[in-house]
Amino acid sequence: MPTDPAAQVAARIDRLPSSRTIWTLVLLISLGGVFEFYDLFFTGYVAPGMIGSGLFKPESLGIFAALKPLAIAGFGTFVFATFAGLWAGALLLGFVADRFGRRAIFTGSLLWYMVCTAIMAFQTTGFWLDVWRFIAGIGIGVELVTIDTYISELIPGRMRGRAYAFNQFITFCVVPVVAFLAWSLKGSTPFGLEYWRVVILIGSVGAVVVWFLRLGIPESPRWLARQGRIEEAERIVADLERRVMAEGHAQLPEPEVQSREVSGTGSFGEIFSPSYLRRTVIMSIFNMAQVVGFYGFAAWVPSLLISRGVHVTTSLQYAFIIAIANPFGPLLGMLFADRIERKTQICIALVLMALTIALFAQASEPAVLIGLGVLFTLSSNVMSFAYHGYQSEVFPTRIRARAVGFVYSWSRIAAAFAGLAIGILLHGWGVPGVASFIAIAMAVGFVMILMGPATRGRSLESINE
Numbered sequence: 296m297p298t299d300p301a302a303q304v305a306a307r308i309d310r311l312p313s314s315r316t317i318w319t320l321v322l323l324i325s326l327g328g329v330f331e332f333y334d335l336f337f338t339g340y341v342a343p344g345m346i347g348s349g350l351f352k353p354e355s356l357g358i359f360a361a362l363k364p365l366a367i368a369g370f371g372t373f374v375f376a377t378f379a380g381l382w383a384g385a386l387l388l389g390f391v392a393d394r395f396g397r398r399a400i401f402t403g404s405l406l407w408y409m410v411c412t413a414i415m416a417f418q419t420t421g422f423w424l425d426v427w428r429f430i431a432g433i434g435i436g437v438e439l440v441t442i443d444t445y446i447s448e449l450i451p452g453r454m455r456g457r458a459y460a461f462n463q464f465i466t467f468c469v470v471p472v473v474a475f476l477a478w479s480l481k482g483s484t485p486f487g488l489e490y491w492r493v494v495i496l497i498g499s500v501g502a503v504v505v506w507f508l509r510l511g512i513p514e515s516p517r518w519l520a521r522q523g524r525i526e527e528a529e530r531i532v533a534d535l536e537r538r539v540m541a542e543g544h545a546q547l548p549e550p551e552v553q554s555r556e557v558s559g560t561g562s563f564g565e566i567f568s569p570s571y572l573r574r575t576v577i578m579s580i581f582n583m584a585q586v587v588g589f590y591g592f593a594a595w596v597p598s599l600l601i602s603r604g605v606h607v608t609t610s611l612q613y614a615f616i617i618a619i620a621n622p623f624g625p626l627l628g629m630l631f632a633d634r635i636e637r638k639t640q641i642c643i644a645l646v647l648m649a650l651t652i653a654l655f656a657q658a659s660e661p662a663v664l665i666g667l668g669v670l671f672t673l674s675s676n677v678m679s680f681a682y683h684g685y686q687s688e689v690f691p692t693r694i695r696a697r698a699v700g701f702v703y704s705w706s707r708i709a710a711a712f713a714g715l716a717i718g719i720l721l722h723g724w725g726v727p728g729v730a731s732f733i734a735i736a737m738a739v740g741f742v743m744i745l746m747g748p749a750t751r752g753r754s755l756e757s758i759n760e
Contacts, residue, residue, distance in 0.1 A: 299552070301520035302756065304528045306550035307536065308516060309451045309754050316538040320449055321458045323512050325465035327405055328442045330502040331435050332466040334412060336593060336618075337473045337494055338377055344481065344491030345373065345424075374718070375711045376425040378590075380432020381439075382707035388437045389700015390563060393693070397445045398514045400437060400696075405509070407434030409502045416495040436707060440700045447687040447695070448517040452754045456632030459684035464625035467676055470593075473498075474618035517692045517755070552756075561693030566701055574689045574747065575702060581743040582706035585682065587713045587736035588648045589675045591729065592668075613661065617668035624676030636751045637685045641744045644678035647671075649737040656730035688750040691759035 311317060384404075392400040411431035418424040442462070450458040473494065480490035488496075513535075519528035536547060566575045631640070651671040658664050690698035713732075720728035750758050 300525045300529075301517070302552045303550060304516050304520040304525070304532055305754065305756055306552045307532045308449070309453075310548050310550050311451050311535065311539055312547075313454055314539045314542050316535060316542065317450065317454070317458075318461070320512065321446060321461050322465060323508055324401070324442055324445050324449075325462040326505050326508055327401055327438065328462065328466040329469045330405075330408065330498050330505065331438050331442075333469045333473055333498040333501070334408065334431070334435055335377070335590075336470045337477070337498065338374060341477055341491035341494050344477075344489060348489060348491070372421065372425050373428060375715055376428040377432050378707045378709075378711035378713075380429040381436035382704050382711060383429075384433035384436020384438075385440050385700045385707055386436075386704035388433065389440045389704065390697035391437065392441045392444055392696035392700075393518075393561065396514050397441055397448070397518055397696070398509070398512060400441045401445060401512070402509050404434045404438040404441065405502060405505060407431075408438065409499050412495060412499040416492045416499070436704070437700075440696055440703055443683050443687040443699055443703075444696045445512075445515060447684065447755060448515040448692060449513075453752055454633060455684055455688070456637060456681075456751065457629050459680045460625045460628040460632040462625075463676060463680040463683070464622050464629070467621040467625060470621040471615065471618045474615040478612055478615045521692050561691070561697075563694075563697050563701075565694050566690070566698045571690060571694075571698070575698065577743050577746050578686050578689065578702035579705045581682070581740050582686075582702055582704075583709035584736045584740035584743065585645070585678065586706040586710045588645075588652070588733045588740075589679060590710050591713055591717050591733050591736075592652065592671055592675065613665055613668070616665050617672055620669040620672040621676055624673040625680045627673070628677050628680055632680070632684075633751065636749055637681045637688075638744055638747060638749065640681040641678050641685065642741050644674045644681070645737045645741045645744075647674035648678065649734040652730045652733045656725075656727040682744070685744075685747070685750060688753075688755060688758055689748060692755065 408431055411427060411434060415424060415427035415431055418427055446458055446462055447455060476494050476497065477491070480493060483490050485493045513531045514527070516528040516531045519525075519531070540547065565571065628640070648671055651667050651674065655664065655667040655671065658667060686702055687695060687699050716732065717729050720732055748758065
């Protein structure tokens with residue numbers, strides 16, 4: 296019988312069967328991500344209202360006045376501030392979940408988001424709107440890194456793919472909600488406030504509910520064990536085992552320790568060690584590439600539709616129809632998430648995204664635009680849940696949060712500059728220019744992900760031994 300307590304804790308988690316207890320944990324963690332996605336996706340849907348308020352005229356941008364062409368092209372400074380904040384949170388604070396635990400940072404970053412977003416909603420100049428958008432983005436960046444880490448460590452290896460698909464099904468359900476709110480409230484002044492301010496506030500207020508739901512989520516036993524807090528880890532695992540058996544799984548199989556991770560707390564420098572440097576480089580470049588397509592379309596879809604000849608108000612209606620597809624990509628993914636290697640899922644999705652955006656750039660009929668938008672959305676969301684799971688699997692527990700934070704941060708900074716680039720391309724070359732930019736980025740992502748290790752069905756410890 297192996298004597299490594301941390302390895303025993305991991306083996307006991309991995310032998311747990313699919314059960315209501317396990318899926319409830321995924322649901323509760325996912326609800327924390329709902330309002331992060333709400334925040335990320337309202338960017339494109341509130342753009343017409345913000346621009347209509349005059350917030351992104353040169354005189355309202357303060358030191359950003361030099362970015363006048365971007366303000367005209369579609370509030371590029373706001374998009375830049377969004378992803379610059381996410382980059383700072385993921386890169387500079389990604390390590391805090393490794394140091395203080397997954398649960399503490401999960402709840403702390405949620406509180407940060409609620410407060411900062413509420414303050415942002417009442418700003419009256421583009422400059423201060425951008426400043427508070429940046430500050431709120433720091434909390435969101437930390438939250439997303441922590442959620443990915445949390446799920447990978449709490450869920451048995453044979454069902455991690457479905458867990459990430461379910462996680463993103465839940466979080467993406469909020470995208471049609473924000474699209475519908477922006478469409479239905481446009482032109483109104485609920486509570487005497489401009490509609491886009493109300494859309495922002497709804498996300499902040501709704502997150503209060505999740506603050507209380509977090510009480511049902513335990514700390515990661517894998518993280519506790521690696522910190523030497525074996526008794527706490529074993530107590531949490533024992534409780535999970537008891538709850539699973541109470542559901543009818545009377546006899547659990549004996550835990551089998553397949554591999555053991557190196558003990559210790561790890562350090563930031565380890566992600567550049569010979570064991571993990573290749574993975575760090577691959578996933579960093581991939582993240583820079585994938586985000587161009589993912590947010591390049593999602594955050595700009597109303598503006599892209601307008602450029603294809605659709606009226607401003609109608610573009611929000613069409614964008615809402617396209618947004619309805621968001622949860623269905625991960626939902627469909629649950630059928631194959633643990634049956635097909637995650638690298639394969641990612642690569643197929645990238646190819647479909649490149650082909651679809653090329654066709655979108657040439658289309659003009661509303662039905663065709665909507666159909667292609669739906670297909671692009673489904674493909675990008677399959678890619679999203681697959682790579683979120685993948686990047687959290689390829690690093691060990693002792694450095695998982697900081698490593699995921701580092702590689703993921705490149706997608707945030709790339710998105711910041713991609714938002715500016717898409718604003719320029721859309722203003723100067725229209726949708727075909729944007730489509731070419733996205734297609735090239737998808738090709739780069741395809742090449743990178745092919746170079747990574749296989750992970751399907753393997754324990755975290757065996758992937759990182």
